[in-house]
Amino acid sequence: MTVKIGLLGFGTVASGVPFLLRENAEKIKQAAQDDIEIAKVLVRDEAEKSRLLAEGHVYNFVTDIDEIILDEEIAIVVELMGRIEPAKTFITRALQAKKHVVTANKDLLAVHGSELRTIAKENGVALYYEAAVAGGIPILRTLANSFASDKITRIMGVLNGTSNFMMTKMVDEGWTYEKALKTAQELGYAESDPTNDVEGIDAAYKAVILSQFAFGMTIDFEHVHHKGISGITPEDVAVAQELGYVIKLVGDIQETPSGISAEVSPTFLPKAHPLASVNGVMNAVFVESIGIGESMFYGPGAGQKPTAASVTADIIRIVRRLKDNTIGKDFNEFSRPLQLATAEDVRSDYYFSILTPDVQGKMLRLAEIFNAQAISFKQILQRPTDEKEARLVIVTHSMSKTQLEHVTKQLEESQEFQVSNIFKVLGD
Amino acid sequence: MTVKIGLLGFGTVASGVPFLLRENAEKIKQAAQDDIEIAKVLVRDEAEKSRLLAEGHVYNFVTDIDEIILDEEIAIVVELMGRIEPAKTFITRALQAKKHVVTANKDLLAVHGSELRTIAKENGVALYYEAAVAGGIPILRTLANSFASDKITRIMGVLNGTSNFMMTKMVDEGWTYEKALKTAQELGYAESDPTNDVEGIDAAYKAVILSQFAFGMTIDFEHVHHKGISGITPEDVAVAQELGYVIKLVGDIQETPSGISAEVSPTFLPKAHPLASVNGVMNAVFVESIGIGESMFYGPGAGQKPTAASVTADIIRIVRRLKDNTIGKDFNEFSRPLQLATAEDVRSDYYFSILTPDVQGKMLRLAEIFNAQAISFKQILQRPTDEKEARLVIVTHSMSKTQLEHVTKQLEESQEFQVSNIFKVLGD
Numbered sequence: 001m002t003v004k005i006g007l008l009g010f011g012t013v014a015s016g017v018p019f020l021l022r023e024n025a026e027k028i029k030q031a032a033q034d035d036i037e038i039a040k041v042l043v044r045d046e047a048e049k050s051r052l053l054a055e056g057h058v059y060n061f062v063t064d065i066d067e068i069i070l071d072e073e074i075a076i077v078v079e080l081m082g083r084i085e086p087a088k089t090f091i092t093r094a095l096q097a098k099k100h101v102v103t104a105n106k107d108l109l110a111v112h113g114s115e116l117r118t119i120a121k122e123n124g125v126a127l128y129y130e131a132a133v134a135g136g137i138p139i140l141r142t143l144a145n146s147f148a149s150d151k152i153t154r155i156m157g158v159l160n161g162t163s164n165f166m167m168t169k170m171v172d173e174g175w176t177y178e179k180a181l182k183t184a185q186e187l188g189y190a191e192s193d194p195t196n197d198v199e200g201i202d203a204a205y206k207a208v209i210l211s212q213f214a215f216g217m218t219i220d221f222e223h224v225h226h227k228g229i230s231g232i233t234p235e236d237v238a239v240a241q242e243l244g245y246v247i248k249l250v251g252d253i254q255e256t257p258s259g260i261s262a263e264v265s266p267t268f269l270p271k272a273h274p275l276a277s278v279n280g281v282m283n284a285v286f287v288e289s290i291g292i293g294e295s296m297f298y299g300p301g302a303g304q305k306p307t308a309a310s311v312t313a314d315i316i317r318i319v320r321r322l323k324d325n326t327i328g329k330d331f332n333e334f335s336r337p338l339q340l341a342t343a344e345d346v347r348s349d350y351y352f353s354i355l356t357p358d359v360q361g362k363m364l365r366l367a368e369i370f371n372a373q374a375i376s377f378k379q380i381l382q383r384p385t386d387e388k389e390a391r392l393v394i395v396t397h398s399m400s401k402t403q404l405e406h407v408t409k410q411l412e413e414s415q416e417f418q419v420s421n422i423f424k425v426l427g428d
Numbered sequence: 429m430t431v432k433i434g435l436l437g438f439g440t441v442a443s444g445v446p447f448l449l450r451e452n453a454e455k456i457k458q459a460a461q462d463d464i465e466i467a468k469v470l471v472r473d474e475a476e477k478s479r480l481l482a483e484g485h486v487y488n489f490v491t492d493i494d495e496i497i498l499d500e501e502i503a504i505v506v507e508l509m510g511r512i513e514p515a516k517t518f519i520t521r522a523l524q525a526k527k528h529v530v531t532a533n534k535d536l537l538a539v540h541g542s543e544l545r546t547i548a549k550e551n552g553v554a555l556y557y558e559a560a561v562a563g564g565i566p567i568l569r570t571l572a573n574s575f576a577s578d579k580i581t582r583i584m585g586v587l588n589g590t591s592n593f594m595m596t597k598m599v600d601e602g603w604t605y606e607k608a609l610k611t612a613q614e615l616g617y618a619e620s621d622p623t624n625d626v627e628g629i630d631a632a633y634k635a636v637i638l639s640q641f642a643f644g645m646t647i648d649f650e651h652v653h654h655k656g657i658s659g660i661t662p663e664d665v666a667v668a669q670e671l672g673y674v675i676k677l678v679g680d681i682q683e684t685p686s687g688i689s690a691e692v693s694p695t696f697l698p699k700a701h702p703l704a705s706v707n708g709v710m711n712a713v714f715v716e717s718i719g720i721g722e723s724m725f726y727g728p729g730a731g732q733k734p735t736a737a738s739v740t741a742d743i744i745r746i747v748r749r750l751k752d753n754t755i756g757k758d759f760n761e762f763s764r765p766l767q768l769a770t771a772e773d774v775r776s777d778y779y780f781s782i783l784t785p786d787v788q789g790k791m792l793r794l795a796e797i798f799n800a801q802a803i804s805f806k807q808i809l810q811r812p813t814d815e816k817e818a819r820l821v822i823v824t825h826s827m828s829k830t831q832l833e834h835v836t837k838q839l840e841e842s843q844e845f846q847v848s849n850i851f852k853v854l855g856d
Binding site for chain 2: 016020023024026027028030031032130136137138141142145146147148149150151216272274277279282289290291292293294295296297298299300303305306308309310311312313315316317324326333334335336
């Protein structure tokens with residue numbers, strides 16, 4: 001039998017799918033046990049269609065979504081257009097027409113995932129999205145299958161290739177944020193408006209999806225606290241290195257006694273931590289669990305072929321399940337009611353970079369502020385910045401978000417201290 | 429419904445399985461959709477049974493395998509005894525009695541895997557062994573499922589925790605092989621006879637299993653060339669570091685135009701390579717493929733809970749497949765006829781450490797030997813060892829196994845040169 005696919009969009013990633021279907025035909029046939037055919041490809045308009053045909057692409061290009069939705073021979077719709085609309089409408093219509101859907105659209109899944117999964121369930125069809133988190137890394141299926149036996153306590157990830165490329169340059173080459181961004185844009189890693197990548201929004205979308213697979217909880221995007229890399233200075237990077245750390249933008253989801261917390265923030269990672277060596281545009285997901293202990297899954301977070309590999313693995317899974325008559329199960333079956341952690345339960349070490357006039361007694365008064373919140377210091381460093389100012393760097397022992405709020409407020413209210421930066425520090 | 433399990437052996441790993449079934453009951457129930465009960469546990473003799481009962485273990489301990497094989501209520505047999513016999517006989521009998529089998533026994537699978545898989549197939553039952561390679565890392569299921577879309581070209585792994593612990597100490601602390609071995613034995617990482625771990629035999633077993641999942645080819649253990657770490661000197665370690673490498677024992681399976689080659693050998697890894705940061709008893713599998721490109725899967729290679737997590741994931745999979753009525757498929761369905769690579773097609777850079785009398789013209793004559801085989805140098809280093817000898821270190825550009833054999837023979841036949849060590853070097 002041949003299973004027919006309708007492809008929505010024919011950008012970079014989409015053209016990687018036929019590459020794999022062709023170059024890996026023998027193995028894919030063994031896994032899927034049926035042939036897979038790209039029957040129709042939806043493109044934006046007649047102009048794009050003409051251009052693609054002129055370029056030598058031999059697909060059956062269509063410009064009307066109905067040509068795919070109403071085609072009863074098409075069993076699987078693969079959405080690779082990105083953004084919320086019209087992807088959401090097209091996917092909804094495909095699911096309602098009892099077509100299985102594969103998508104790599106993390107924005108859509110992070111914001112409207114629950115709604116789409118419900119529609120898929122009601123219609124007894126599959127909705128798979130392995131490529132939505134960490135592109136080429138097969139993390140979602142691994143969490144769903146191999147971690148079924150294991151209880152995950154924390155999941156941390158370098159989830160955005162653009163910001164990780166920038167941080168790698170800032171750490172290894174001492175580049176400023178501005179230079180790193182400019183280079184990332186020149187290389188095509190960053191868009192002209194880089195907000196989603198550098199402010200941790202893209203990584204927060206992925207954290208939403210990871211929290212479902214790792215903790216069985218559907219956290220709202222709004223509940224993922226996110227802070228980006230734009231405020232990181234060369235001084236922060238240099239001090240981190242001096243103290244034995246590497247700064248990276250890390251997504252961090254953990255389960256505490258009161259519930260789960262999820263955040264994306266620049267984090268000081270000890271140099272020996274496996275995530276600290278994840279460089280350039282590569283991504284990695286680090287898992288802590290009661291069974292395996294510590295494990296890490298590393299690979300490219302984006303790109304044509306890596307993303308196409310994940311999309312094609314989803315397609316193969318659907319084709320095989322159609323053959324085995326086991327289609328329609330949730331991609332992730334682990335589900336518990338959402339419980340968010342209280343601020344008291346979310347604990348971490350923190351780095352404070354504080355500017356202060358270089359006068360006698362400043363360290364005493366700073367120590368008083370931290371001491372009043374029962375926060376103790378792990379590392380202290382003082383540097384003169386010019387003739388009149390000093391930079392005080394403090395790495396604390398573990399403190400709660402509540403303590404962090406209090407001490408930050410105290411520092412901000414003081415006349416004497418100016419908070420330059422506060423970052424999370426991963427303890428040893 | 430409750431699915432009943434017969435456990436063969438109650439050593440360290442075996443007791444990790446009930447730990448996970450208990451501590452992760454809610455999630456496991458969602459994934460398996462039926463209850464799982466350890467109905468009987470086979471122990472060696474009455475003495476062991478009495479000891480375990482006295483220790484407070486409340487299982488139904490039996491000493492006769494027939495109590496499990498002939499018990500029609502037991503659906504799954506979990507073998508955690510290790511070694512070839514009686515494990516092989518027990519597993520064979522369990523499969524023939526239409527019981528599904530989960531095992532972590534890599535020695536058995538590497539040597540008798542084909543035979544056991546055939547028996548499982550004939551009886552329509554499952555034979556799963558995720559824990560057999562890299563303990564806690566879910567690499568086999570990931571290769572079988574997520575890499576179905578992707579064509580793997582090379583797979584490299586740090587596959588033996590004992591030897592990696594030793595190499596980490598030899599590299600980071602400058603320890604001799606002897607000191608590293610003694611410490612590994614004191615810590616319980618190495619057995620009193622460490623041959624399997626330090627000579628690459630254990631890693632070669634794992635390479636056999638990996639080659640089936642990654643390349644669809646069942647290579648014989650005898651065809652996995654293996655060389656251990658016992659010959660590595662502190663000089664080799666120091667020179668490696670000076671040249672920008674870390675030495676590790678690496679299993680390496682690759683597909684060449686003529687077929688696949690598999691070997692386990694001490695390998696110079698560039699410091700920035702992801703495998704180079706895999707330290708201590710941790711394992712990792714690094715995959716090169718046409719779709720994803722480069723990916724790595726990192727975690728503990730052994731230990732009670734990690735191994736139990738993989739074993740329990742296999743159990744859950746079987747219980748769920750019984751529920752879904754899809755049981756009996758091969759763990760790995762990718763299969764092609766075995767083709768072994770010719771020596772001409774297996775290429776690598778190599779490190780040569782050569783001792784020679786410190787006399788004029790030696791470098792010229794050495795260069796002549798390599799030049800006669802059309803091998804060119806990438807890096808050269810000369811060190812005096814004492815008043816009369818010099819150590820010449822050469823890192824070559826890519827050469828074939830045929831060239832390697834010829835040049836080694838020439839060096840061994842010369843009066844002048846004494847080959848101290850030859851190791852593989854992973855190119856950048």
